[in-house]
Amino acid sequence: xxxxxxxxxxxxxxxxxxxxxxxxxxxxxxxxxxxxxxxxxxxxxxxxxxxxxxxxxxxxxxxxxxxxxxxxxxxxxxxxxxxxxxxxxxxxxxxxxxxxxxxxxxxxxxxxxxxxxxxxxxxxxxxxxxxxxxxxxxxxxxxxxxxxxxxxxxxxxxxxxxxxxxxxxxxxxxxxxxxxxxxxxxxxxxxxxxxxxxxxxxxxxxxxxxxxxxxxxxxxxxxxxxxxxxxxxxxxxxxxxxxxxxxxxxxxxxxxxxxxxxxxxxxxxxxxxxxxxxxxxxxxxxxxxxxxxxxxxxxxxxxxxxxxxxxxxxxxxxxxxxxxxxxxxxxxxxxxxxxxxxxxxxx
Amino acid sequence: xxxxxxxxxxxxxxxxxxxxxxxxxxxxxxxxxxxxxxxxxxxxxxxxxxxxxxxxxxxxxxxxxxxxxxxxxxxxxxxxxxxxxxxxxxxxxxxxxxxxxxxxxxxxxxxxxxxxxxxxxxxxxxxxxxxxxxxxxxxxxxxxxxxxxxxxxxxxxxxxxxxxxxxxxxxxxxxxxxxxxxxxxxxxxxxxxxxxxxxxxxxxxxxxxxxxxxxxxxxxxxxxxxxxxxxxxxxxxxxxxxxxxxxxxxxxxxxxxxxxxxxxxxxxxxxxxxxxxxxxxxxxxxxxxxxxxxxxxxxxxxxxxxxxxxxxxxxxxxxxxxxxxxxxxxxxxxxxxxxxxxxxxxx
Numbered sequence: 001x002x003x004x005x006x007x008x009x010x011x012x013x014x015x016x017x018x019x020x021x022x023x024x025x026x027x028x029x030x031x032x033x034x035x036x037x038x039x040x041x042x043x044x045x046x047x048x049x050x051x052x053x054x055x056x057x058x059x060x061x062x063x064x065x066x067x068x069x070x071x072x073x074x075x076x077x078x079x080x081x082x083x084x085x086x087x088x089x090x091x092x093x094x095x096x097x098x099x100x101x102x103x104x105x106x107x108x109x110x111x112x113x114x115x116x117x118x119x120x121x122x123x124x125x126x127x128x129x130x131x132x133x134x135x136x137x138x139x140x141x142x143x144x145x146x147x148x149x150x151x152x153x154x155x156x157x158x159x160x161x162x163x164x165x166x167x168x169x170x171x172x173x174x175x176x177x178x179x180x181x182x183x184x185x186x187x188x189x190x191x192x193x194x195x196x197x198x199x200x201x202x203x204x205x206x207x208x209x210x211x212x213x214x215x216x217x218x219x220x221x222x223x224x225x226x227x228x229x230x231x232x233x234x235x236x237x238x239x240x241x242x243x244x245x246x247x248x249x250x251x252x253x254x255x256x257x258x259x260x261x262x263x264x265x266x267x268x269x270x271x272x273x274x275x276x277x278x279x280x281x282x283x284x285x286x287x288x289x290x291x292x293x294x295x296x297x298x299x300x301x302x303x304x305x306x307x308x309x310x311x312x313x314x315x316x317x318x319x320x321x322x323x324x325x326x327x328x329x330x331x332x333x334x335x336x337x338x339x340x341x342x343x344x345x346x347x
Numbered sequence: 348x349x350x351x352x353x354x355x356x357x358x359x360x361x362x363x364x365x366x367x368x369x370x371x372x373x374x375x376x377x378x379x380x381x382x383x384x385x386x387x388x389x390x391x392x393x394x395x396x397x398x399x400x401x402x403x404x405x406x407x408x409x410x411x412x413x414x415x416x417x418x419x420x421x422x423x424x425x426x427x428x429x430x431x432x433x434x435x436x437x438x439x440x441x442x443x444x445x446x447x448x449x450x451x452x453x454x455x456x457x458x459x460x461x462x463x464x465x466x467x468x469x470x471x472x473x474x475x476x477x478x479x480x481x482x483x484x485x486x487x488x489x490x491x492x493x494x495x496x497x498x499x500x501x502x503x504x505x506x507x508x509x510x511x512x513x514x515x516x517x518x519x520x521x522x523x524x525x526x527x528x529x530x531x532x533x534x535x536x537x538x539x540x541x542x543x544x545x546x547x548x549x550x551x552x553x554x555x556x557x558x559x560x561x562x563x564x565x566x567x568x569x570x571x572x573x574x575x576x577x578x579x580x581x582x583x584x585x586x587x588x589x590x591x592x593x594x595x596x597x598x599x600x601x602x603x604x605x606x607x608x609x610x611x612x613x614x615x616x617x618x619x620x621x622x623x624x625x626x627x628x629x630x631x632x633x634x635x636x637x638x639x640x641x642x643x644x645x646x647x648x649x650x651x652x653x654x655x656x657x658x659x660x661x662x663x664x665x666x667x668x669x670x671x672x673x674x675x676x677x678x679x680x681x682x683x684x685x686x687x688x689x690x691x692x693x694x
Contacts, residue, residue: 021663025518033517152515158664160515168499168507168515170380170688171372172681299670302649316368316681317505320671323646325664334519334663341517 002344003036005092007121009083009112010099011044014126014153016065017333018096019058025337035344040092042071045099049086050077084111088119093347096336097125101217103226103242106130110138117141117149122347124339126153126332132226132242135233148343151234153335155181155227156308159324160338162234165312172314174235176275181227183306183326184211184218185250185270189291190304192258193267198251210306220249221289224272228287232274235312238285245287253291266293267301299323349691350383352439354468356430356459357446358391361473361500363412364680365443366405372684382691387439389418392446396433397424431458435466440694443683444472448564450573450589453477457485464488464496469694471686473500473679479573479589482580495690498581500682502528502574503655506671507685509581512659519661521582523622526657527650528574530673531558531565532597532617536638537651539605540614545598557653567596568636571619575634579621582659585632592634600638613640614648646670 006022008015022029022037029035039056043049047070050056060074072079080086087095095116099109106129113130116123118141125131130138131151142149155161156179165174180186187210191201202219205211217223225245232240250270261268271292274285294301299321303309308326313319325331353369355362369376369384376382386403390396394417397403407421419426427433434442442463446456453476460477463470465488472478477485478498489496502508503526512521527533534557538548549566552558564570572592579587597617608615618639621632641648646668650656655673660666672678 021518028518028520158516158519159667160511163515164507164511167685167689168510169505169681169685171368171375171684172505173375296649299649302643302646314681316677316684318672318678320506320669322667322669324667330663331665334516334661337518337663338514338516342514 001030001034001036002347003038004094004344004347005038005040006094006096006340007041007087007092008039008096008098009043009087010097010127011042011061011065011071012098012100013329014332015042015096015098016062017329018098018336019062021330021333021337023058033341033344035341037340041086041090043083043086044071047071049080049083050074051086051090052077083108084115087112087115091119092121094122094124094340094343096340097123097127098336099127101128101226103129103132103222106133110134113138113149114141117145117147120145120147122147122343123149124336124343125151126336128154128226128230131233132229135230136239148346150339150342151230152339153332154230156310156324156326157328157331158334158338159308159322159326161310161322163338163342164322165235169314169317169320172316175313175315176273177231177235177310177312178271178273178300179310180269180300180303180308181272181310181326182218182224182270183308184215186303186308187306188219189250189253189268189270192253192255193262197255198253219251221247221270224270224289228272228274228289232285232287236274236276236285240283240285240287244283245289248290250291261293264293266295268293269300271300348377348381348383349694350385351441351691351694352385352387353441353443353687354388354434354439355386355443355445356390356434357444357474358389358408358412358418359445359447360676361679362389362443362445363409364676365445365683366409368677368680368684370405380688380691382688384687388433388437390430390433391418394418396427396430397421398433398437399424430455431462434459434462438466439468441469441471441687441690443687444470444474445683446474448475448573450476450479450569453480457481460485460496461488464492464494467492467494469494469690470496471683471690472498473683475501475573475577478580479576482577483586495693497686497689498577499686500679501577503657503671503673504675504678505681505685506655506669506673508657508669510685510689511669512582516661516664516667519663522660522662523620524578524582524657524659525618525620525647527616527647527655528619528657528673529565529571529617530653530655531562533650533655534653535566536597536600536615536617539600539602540609544602545600566598568594568617571617571636575619575621575636579632579634583621583623583632587630587632587634591630592636595637597638608640611640613642615640616647618647
């Protein structure tokens, strides 16, 4: 049996989702993967970092989080106000980085990831910021310290996209990518295609928890843009700056445009795309996030509601499409779990 | 640089496809995967087994195969009439098993695979027979000899299905599978949906090389059945016997049934399915291959022509669908190549 000591930084929806899976999947991990995971530390922004040498009790942590009580109420823990200091002082085999995405400077996630890799910890992450802004730097740092950095959960949650691209299709060369990478906007556009108003649907999506109170990151395409940057790094080995991606959100899509598309047998989708370009100008990649009217013969056109989808054009496989959930507590936790299992094989 | 010595048994379309990729991808394998592959032996049924200590010249082999000349015309080779004896006498790090599928007794592939695993060689295979009939025996044999047995190319060619299931979604539990796993029948059914006759389309598919002169294995559902057996073993850890799968081919689909389905907004597809059943009778799995009329809201309904698709129901991910090519020289070779790269990581 392999014993791994895990730290989870960021204990919101995603961090809790992973923790919940570690409880529910404990027997499966032992029986199928010969793997035993001990959660030794957890941090959130409000209560700081807690550590317990012999392992934290996950049900206790989940109950504290549900009741919005301080994590320090967990019995027998050491406490640091600052997660970075706590992580440096205590370590472990794997960091699961699950703090919120920040596309300005990727903090605090990027500091957590740098610290973990530098001290020889593997990292699995659901945080889009660090990978969107600095994938190549961080992957090089992981290589330098002989540890893995995996990020399945950053694109389409636990739907296997990045591992499928780099491992499942290993040896194939990526030519282009097109994807519906944001569930909130797809939910809104799907409802608009059925005749509803943008404002109504947005309000409903907010009430159901599909959209944030401030929906800018979703509806203006920033979330899809972050995932596009990650795909550029993972799929093409190329770091794009956010401003190198043409970006147009869905707020400009009118009811009239939507009606016309439906009349023409098309569906308007927020499409993220990357295309290798042959004339090497400033960048060898053309990257775009924009609403496009797709014919129904397009495999992305009928992907409705909060579902996500991605189509890869590969040299040896022509076109491969993957459709699946793009968000959610357990769905995103699943991405971290699969990465953790992959790390365990080599750790 | 890791140097691997490879044997390819079976040098038809699939074996040649892998060989072609090894030439075309040589630089990529070296640069991205730090991997150098030397093809040391090849066999086909007609000319037996050839071996060259310092490596065979792949372009020479491909030219001989294209001209239907004996492989023994390759300069400087040792020759065995029997592939099994040749393999035992010469060895290597990896066997790529690419002989034809035989669902009666899985020979000669199963003997090749057993011999390779027993002598400590990793195996990657595109041959459905051995995995359909004896997946669990062979996987146990691989485990016993501390080598890998990988089979991505057996289901949907190089479209990443099996690795996505076991690695990309590691930790998730499979509840059910539904797939369009045979390109020939999907090509025929797609054309019939457009109003054409079964016999006409079959003749055309045969002329274009999509269907065999004897189309039984495809149109009666045996090919899809073999893949269903492999999915049962890989996805559920359960070996089904062929006779435990309900099987109905497409020859009984009438023009009238097809027209009625289209009128109702449905598409008839040859659907392979596996479903975990709760009342444990003879088998914990219900397995079926049969033509079904699917509503257009089903992600499988609009998968047309020779494309294949599979939908997994997973506990943590609800539904994940993968669409891609299901056959072809380079497409199947790609599956073997990805497996070979995965083996190299641990070899």
